[in-house]
Amino acid sequence: MQKTAFAIKGNLFYSADKDHLVSLPSGYLICEDGKSAGVFERLPAGYEGIPVEDYGDSLVIPGLVDLHLHAPQYGYRALGMDLELLDWLNINTFPQEARYADLSYAEKGYRIFTEDLAKGATTRACVFATIHVPATELLMDLLEKTGLKTMVGKVNMDRNSPAYLCETDAAQSLADTEWWIADCEGRYQNTVPILTPRFTPSCSDTLMEGLGKLQKRTGLPVQSHLSENRSEVAWVKELCPETGCYGESYDRFGLFGGDGCPAVMAHCVYSAGEELDLIERRGVFIAHCPQSNTNLASGVAPVRTFLDRGLRVGLGTDVAGGFSASIFRAMCDAVQASKLRWRLSDDSLKPLSMQEAFYLGTLGGGAFFGKVGSFEKDYEFDAVVLDDSGLRSPMELTPEQRLERVIYLSEESAVAAKYVAGCKIKG
Numbered sequence: 012m013q014k015t016a017f018a019i020k021g022n023l024f025y026s027a028d029k030d031h032l033v034s035l036p037s038g039y040l041i042c043e044d045g046k047s048a049g050v051f052e053r054l055p056a057g058y059e060g061i062p063v064e065d066y067g068d069s070l071v072i073p074g075l076v077d078l079h080l081h082a083p084q085y086g087y088r089a090l091g092m093d094l095e096l097l098d099w100l101n102i103n104t105f106p107q108e109a110r111y112a113d114l115s116y117a118e119k120g121y122r123i124f125t126e127d128l129a130k131g132a133t134t135r136a137c138v139f140a141t142i143h144v145p146a147t148e149l150l151m152d153l154l155e156k157t158g159l160k161t162m163v164g165k166v167n168m169d170r171n172s173p174a175y176l177c178e179t180d181a182a183q184s185l186a187d188t189e190w191w192i193a194d195c196e197g198r199y200q201n202t203v204p205i206l207t208p209r210f211t212p213s214c215s216d217t218l219m220e221g222l223g224k225l226q227k228r229t230g231l232p233v234q235s236h237l238s239e240n241r242s243e244v245a246w247v248k249e250l251c252p253e254t255g256c257y258g259e260s261y262d263r264f265g266l267f268g269g270d271g272c273p274a275v276m277a278h279c280v281y282s283a284g285e286e287l288d289l290i291e292r293r294g295v296f297i298a299h300c301p302q303s304n305t306n307l308a309s310g311v312a313p314v315r316t317f318l319d320r321g322l323r324v325g326l327g328t329d330v331a332g333g334f335s336a337s338i339f340r341a342m343c344d345a346v347q348a349s350k351l352r353w354r355l356s357d358d359s360l361k362p363l364s365m366q367e368a369f370y371l372g373t374l375g376g377g378a379f380f381g382k383v384g385s386f387e388k389d390y391e392f393d394a395v396v397l398d399d400s401g402l403r404s405p406m407e408l409t410p411e412q413r414l415e416r417v418i419y420l421s422e423e424s425a426v427a428a429k430y431v432a433g434c435k436i437k438g
């Protein structure tokens with residue numbers, strides 16, 4: 012069968028691993044049937060004559076991966092940041108999410124969210140919607156059209172939630188979820204449903220048990236929150252006195268990774284000991300959300316420990332606990348937060364480097380989607396072309412320095428073109 016190939020040319024960057032950033036100035040990145048065929052100084056034998064899109068002096072990086080964000084919260088990002096998690100949920104989040112029962116409001120909110128996400132440097136994301144099935148499907152329809160690859164979750168919550176945003180009981184929550192999954196079948200190419208118990212406090216044991224069975228039957232991935240904030244961790248301890256750690260409150264229902272259950276848990280600020288062992292054993296992905304953890308005064312996750320132990324970790328913006336939807340910004344927040352943690356509370360965990368943060372925002376999180384986040388051969392061809400000519404400087408900067416500036420200045424407007432799985436979706 013004839014394969015379709017093309018190349019893009021520019022200053023290429025990708026992480027070989029967490030410690031090594033590969034750079035190839037004026038290099039060729041070849042796409043063959045939606046996947047990378049590798050990077051080359053010149054077009055190799057067999058590829059002469061393929062179409063080449065020459066991006067000149069632009070920087071070309073793998074698409075960024077956001078492992079955790081809430082689409083219905085996008086509209087009020089950068090508002091009401093002076094609260095801790097549980098108050099913030101009750102005062103800001105729940106009333107806003109309740110509005111997504113109204114499809115015309117949902118259409119407004121989700122259109123803004125999807126258009127903005129499509130413009131920036133993110134190519135893949137794990138997204139929370141709300142408890143409402145029609146609005147969740149609307150969000151999936153809109154995301155599908157952007158060409159971004161996303162996992163989207165209808166949220167489950169049947170207890171400890173305000174009456175206006177609480178499902179009647181576990182049976183109704185499960186019935187809605189099953190109906191939604193069946194309705195998604197065969198409908199999307201880019202968008203995948205992901206099971207989304209909001210967090211242990213808002214899901215009864217009966218609901219968790221049902222979701223566990225549903226996971227087993229469907230093999231769908233799971234996303235939730237874990238050990239984000241001290242009051243939340245104490246609350247879970249009260250609700251589940253028989254569990255040894257917060258992670259076990261998901262694990263006992265088969266919702267915490269392991270064979271056939273890809274799972275991503277946001278935050279893990281207070282994960283330690285037994286919980287980290289369980290995360291490691293089950294291969295759970297950690298979505299590190301440094302900006303949200305700072306805004307809601309949750310703390311700073313021990314990312315150095317995660318990396319040293321070889322745990323699977325990527326970055327999340329956690330909009331709207333995080334006010335910025337930029338994974339560039341999450342990279343720089345991750346570095347800054349790790350420096351403060353090191354200086355103020357634990358000097359045994361050295362700060363993250365920018366190379367490590369770049370790895371987390373590309374290859375680290377990309378692994379949740381398969382072979383994603385690198386330009387090495389056989390990785391899905393997700394590429395972002397950055398025209399940073401607007402970031403002026405009298406200095407002569409190397410391509411590495413220019414990339415560092417784009418990241419620190421979170422210059423999403425530099426995105427000149429974007430490819431996802433070989434399809435050009437912008438530029």
Ligand SMILES: [Zn+2]
Nearest residue numbers: 081236277329
């Ligand atoms: Zn969240």
